[in-house]
Amino acid sequence: MRLAGKIAIVTGAAGGIGYQIAKRFTEEGAAVVLADIDSHGEAAAEQLALAGGRALFCQTDVSDSASVQRLAQFAAAQFGAPDILVNNAAINIPGSILELTEDIWDRTYAVNVKSMFLLSRAVIPGMREKGGGAIINMGSANSYVAEPRLAAYVSSKGAILMLTKAMALDCAVDRIRVNCICPGWVDTAFNDRHAELFGGREEVLKSIDDIHPIGRTIMPVEIAHTALFLASDESSAITGAGIPVDGGYTAK
Numbered sequence: 572m573r574l575a576g577k578i579a580i581v582t583g584a585a586g587g588i589g590y591q592i593a594k595r596f597t598e599e600g601a602a603v604v605l606a607d608i609d610s611h612g613e614a615a616a617e618q619l620a621l622a623g624g625r626a627l628f629c630q631t632d633v634s635d636s637a638s639v640q641r642l643a644q645f646a647a648a649q650f651g652a653p654d655i656l657v658n659n660a661a662i663n664i665p666g667s668i669l670e671l672t673e674d675i676w677d678r679t680y681a682v683n684v685k686s687m688f689l690l691s692r693a694v695i696p697g698m699r700e701k702g703g704g705a706i707i708n709m710g711s712a713n714s715y716v717a718e719p720r721l722a723a724y725v726s727s728k729g730a731i732l733m734l735t736k737a738m739a740l741d742c743a744v745d746r747i748r749v750n751c752i753c754p755g756w757v758d759t760a761f762n763d764r765h766a767e768l769f770g771g772r773e774e775v776l777k778s779i780d781d782i783h784p785i786g787r788t789i790m791p792v793e794i795a796h797t798a799l800f801l802a803s804d805e806s807s808a809i810t811g812a813g814i815p816v817d818g819g820y821t822a823k
């Protein structure tokens with residue numbers, strides 16, 4: 572029970588990586604609020620509760636400040652002030668600098684980056700009062716390297732890495748650690764629209780050896796293991812770090 576007695580919010584937890592993180596956290600004793608714009612998060616939380624975990628869903632648009640305030644209040648009322656925040660929700664709308672619309676640009680930055688600003692500000696005072704906490708921002712291998720026809724997404728992920736470092740410096744005095752996980756290709760539906768521009772998912776996966784030296788995609792639970800480490804006291808001296816979980820992608 573590496574997170575016994577801890578309270579966590581995980582955004583984008585209706586499925587994919589966020590759900591696996593929420594699952595690992597409940598398995599390790601944390602009470603978890605799963606936040607997502609997608610109402611399937613309700614069933615996801617019920618599944619974790621059925622397995623014996625303490626899990627509740629709060630439908631949230633992380634880009635909306637009133638919605639984020641409601642999420643923070645919900646978590647505090649149901650479980651208490653969070654010790655752990657995982658800013659995981661994101662969107663991935665492909666397009667080159669000329670293909671993207673202004674609306675897509677603004678929406679990408681609102682969901683992927685501004686959300687972290689809003690939700691972190693909502694929970695940091697409570698963490699400070701409790702004497703510390705852990706914030707984990709979901710970056711990407713694209714926090715380090717770009718890809719064609721993905722300008723809004725990759726630049727938002729670059730911003731998240733630097734926001735993580737800035738937050739880590741600001742929060743160190745309050746014993747709040749802030750880190751960033753940078754996954755390679757995780758086989759969720761998240762990449763499908765971008766892959767379609769290059770012949771589809773199957774076609775792109777043929778070159779997985781070129782993308783990941785380990786020769787396979789990353790499993791969501793491998794990201795969840797890293798999140799668990801960063802959320803727990805085992806990583807007590809780590810803050811301001813970007814941790815690649817990318818099968819060697821960015822080592823090249």
Ligand SMILES: NC(=O)c1ccc[n+]([C@@H]2O[C@H](COP(=O)([O-])OP(=O)(O)OC[C@H]3O[C@@H](n4cnc5c(N)ncnc54)[C@H](O)[C@@H]3O)[C@@H](O)[C@H]2O)c1
Pocket residue numbers: 582583584585586587588589606607608609631632633634659660661662682709710711712753754755756757758759760761762
């Ligand atoms: N899949 C990959 O290859 C990969 C690689 C690197 C990084 N990531 C990152 O991992 C994270 C999770 O991605 P995933 O692969 O699990 O994809 P996913 O689509 O399964 O998860 C994203 C979740 O965010 C939610 N979401 C979107 N907009 C929201 C909003 N406004 N408010 C609240 N929730 C919202 C979605 O409903 C979804 O449940 C993202 O930050 C993504 O950038 C994924």
